[in-house]
Amino acid sequence: MLKPLFMWAGGKTKLIEEYSSRNLLPEEFDSYIEPFVGAGAMFTWAYEKNPDAQFYLNDSNRYIMAIYDAVKTDEVTFCNIVDRYQKDYLGLPGPEMQAKNAKGKTIWVPNPAGATNKEIEKKYREGRSNDWNKLWKENVGYRTRRSYYFRVRQRYQENNFQRFSTFDSATLYFLMKTGFNGIWQTKKDTDLFNTPCGTMRHKARIYDRENVMEWSKALQNVELTTGDFMETLRYAFGREKCFIFMDPPYRGSYADFGVDFDDRLQQRVVDYLNCAKHIGSDVMMSNRDVGDGFFTQRQGTNIIETFDVTYTLGAKKQKADGTYEATKAKEILMIGKK
Numbered sequence: 001m002l003k004p005l006f007m008w009a010g011g012k013t014k015l016i017e018e019y020s021s022r023n024l025l026p027e028e029f030d031s032y033i034e035p036f037v038g039a040g041a042m043f044t045w046a047y048e049k050n051p052d053a054q055f056y057l058n059d060s061n062r063y064i065m066a067i068y069d070a071v072k073t074d075e076v077t078f079c080n081i082v083d084r085y086q087k088d089y090l091g092l093p094g095p096e097m098q099a100k101n102a103k104g105k106t107i108w109v110p111n112p113a114g115a116t117n118k119e120i121e122k123k124y125r126e127g128r129s130n131d132w133n134k135l136w137k138e139n140v141g142y143r144t145r146r147s148y149y150f151r152v153r154q155r156y157q158e159n160n161f162q163r164f165s166t167f168d169s170a171t172l173y174f175l176m177k178t179g180f181n182g183i184w185q186t187k188k189d190t191d192l193f194n195t196p197c198g199t200m201r202h203k204a205r206i207y208d209r210e211n212v213m214e215w216s217k218a219l220q221n222v223e224l225t226t227g228d229f230m231e232t233l234r235y236a237f238g239r240e241k242c243f244i245f246m247d248p249p250y251r252g253s254y255a256d257f258g259v260d261f262d263d264r265l266q267q268r269v270v271d272y273l274n275c276a277k278h279i280g281s282d283v284m285m286s287n288r289d290v291g292d293g294f295f296t297q298r299q300g301t302n303i304i305e306t307f308d309v310t311y312t313l314g315a316k317k318q319k320a321d322g323t324y325e326a327t328k329a330k331e332i333l334m335i336g337k338k
């Protein structure tokens, strides 16, 4: 079974099981539109259900759409490049290593060889960031997973003429798989990936090559577009059994994807849903209920289902001791009904 290619804030994998157990998903469709695809968890469900359907996947993030495009059209080169990064990275020490505790249980302990060296990093400070390229060249003894990650990220950001080649998409994919879980942070005044490194606790691999190959196969039947979600409505016209799943950035989570998704845009999503149901599509939209009745006021004849969820990515609350606590919230699923 296909698994999402990367972690993404708002990933739907867990909720899909809940949607299925409440019988909310359509039994039959022969085309599928996902206007806010992100990591595409719902697409993986839809593809499993009917691999012969015609699929349309869209997201306004042109960099992740370029990853899908590279996986669709140039998967072997894509994987070979990621493998190369993987080999270099795994060969370097991380900030932690595995050891056995007194009870024989495997635990993570600090690894001095891969520890952060603030002293060295400070010497390469340039404005808001470090010159990791220079640091890498001049400090052979400080070649760690951390310095490697930031050096690759710097080179990716500085390469401002390509960025949509298979090489750039594979580079971004490596960064997304080793960067801080599911967060898409951007460099100031740009839309470029600027997420810090993650825990770097990788052992034998950083990604699943087989899954990428499976995606490549699945994407052969998929039209990929980058743009505003509204533009995808045209694919629904004239189709009898069309399923549309909308998962926009949630209300109150504007910072998660580096886009300002305000209430005017949330209103456009509801407008899209109403329009799609009138042309006969099975359409649904997930969102967050922040308790102000925004969606119930716009419900009309549509159905609203609610779900209690716990966020583990993106929307965590920081506790007084600096650690993070998973946040409990209410999500909704608005289902188009005439």
Ligand SMILES: C[S@@+](CC[C@H](N)C(=O)[O-])C[C@H]1O[C@@H](n2cnc3c(N)ncnc32)[C@H](O)[C@@H]1O
Binding pocket: 008, 009, 010, 011, 012, 013, 035, 036, 037, 038, 039, 040, 041, 042, 058, 059, 060, 061, 227, 228, 229, 230, 247, 248, 249, 250, 257, 259, 261
């Ligand atoms: C909540 S995420 C989707 C998560 C996805 N369902 C998953 O399972 O990973 C929302 C997505 O909407 C995209 N987005 C934001 N504004 C958009 C717009 N105007 N049109 C299309 N996509 C947009 C973001 O780039 C982001 O990937």
